[in-house]
Amino acid sequence: MITKSIHRSTASRRKRGLxxxxxxxxxxxxxxxxxxxxxxxxxxxxxxxxxxxxxxxxIRNFASNICSKTLGKN
Known part of the structure; x- marks a missing residue:
């Protein structure tokens, strides 16, 4: 099994939901x-x-309609 090492502070922040x-x-x-x-x-x-x-x-209008959000230029 290959495990990826994560910094201790990163793991702590993930656990706390930050x-x-x-x-x-x-x-x-x-x-x-x-x-x-x-x-x-x-x-x-x-x-x-x-x-x-x-x-x-x-296309932007159609995408905006199916996701129910107003989309920007990008």
């Missing part, structure tokens, strides 16, 4: 879930199939 592991942080930071991302890709592919270029404003 910080979280990087993978969990990245997952929580994402606006869309995996299923929502698949819906967005399917939406873009449907536009491409119809021969229409996916317009950024429309």
């Amino acid at each position: 910080i979280m592991p990087r993978a969990q942080y990245i997952e929580n930071k994402c606006l869309l879930t995996d299923i929502q991302q698949l819906l967005l890709v399917d939406y873009i592919n449907n536009w491409a199939y119809k021969g229409l270029p996916p317009i950024l404003a429309i």
Whole structure:
């Protein structure tokens, strides 16, 4: 079994709930879930199939609707 060494203070802060592991942080930071991302890709592919270029404003609006949050420029 391979174990990754974690600094003692990091382990202590994780246990107290002050910080979280990087993978969990990245997952929580994402606006869309995996299923929502698949819906967005399917939406873009449907536009491409119809021969229409996916317009950024429309994609942002669709993503905003499926995640129920207002999205910024990035």
